[in-house]
Amino acid sequence: MNFRLGGALLMAGLLTLGTAGCAFITPQATTKIVTSENGSNGNVGAVNVRNATLISDDGQLASMLVTFYNSSADTQTLNLQYESNGTKVNGTVTLPGLKSTSFGAKDQPKLVLNDINSPAGSLKPIYFQYGTTEGQQILVPVLTSNWGLYEGLAPTPSPTPTLVPVATPAPTATPAAQ
Numbered sequence: 104m105n106f107r108l109g110g111a112l113l114m115a116g117l118l119t120l121g122t123a124g125c126a127f128i129t130p131q132a133t134t135k136i137v138t139s140e141n142g143s144n145g146n147v148g149a150v151n152v153r154n155a156t157l158i159s160d161d162g163q164l165a166s167m168l169v170t171f172y173n174s175s176a177d178t179q180t181l182n183l184q185y186e187s188n189g190t191k192v193n194g195t196v197t198l199p200g201l202k203s204t205s206f207g208a209k210d211q212p213k214l215v216l217n218d219i220n221s222p223a224g225s226l227k228p229i230y231f232q233y234g235t236t237e238g239q240q241i242l243v244p245v246l247t248s249n250w251g252l253y254e255g256l257a258p259t260p261s262p263t264p265t266l267v268p269v270a271t272p273a274p275t276a277t278p279a280a281q
Contacts, residue, residue, distance in 0.1 A: 141246065142155045142169070142243065147238055148179075148233065148236035148237075150179055151174065155167065155169040159223065162219070165258065166207050166216075166258045168253070169207060173204070175200055176201055178200050179234065180195050180234075181198055182195055184229070184230040185216060187218040188220065226242035228242055229243050
């Protein structure tokens, strides 16, 4: 009788250990921090670049959707550089100290990049740097405004004024005074 009871207890223990054994060696997924965003991140000295994304419907004119956090007390002038048609294009952004500054979303200032020559789905290399701090090149994804989250965020080209010919009446002779 003790043999049967011992066998049953041993079998129950093995079944419990066998079905729960995976949990002992498998890492928990909830302990990993995963960023849930579409853009790219980077750090340039005291400036954090967060969720940088280019929104472009034509692959030429793009609005940068990005948040910068300047963790230093000093105001920083961040330089941005990208290549367009074989030449370097430079721009700057002033970032107040100990503050987060966002661009590109609704009700926020726009950072518009011209002639990016990068279709939707590509990665555009953009170099970020300030002062004497070593810069960082970040591959920024190019997305379209077709996705609801980015609707209305792509820049639209300024209309080019067109000349409309206006018909002017032919001059008429003025009668001579008598």
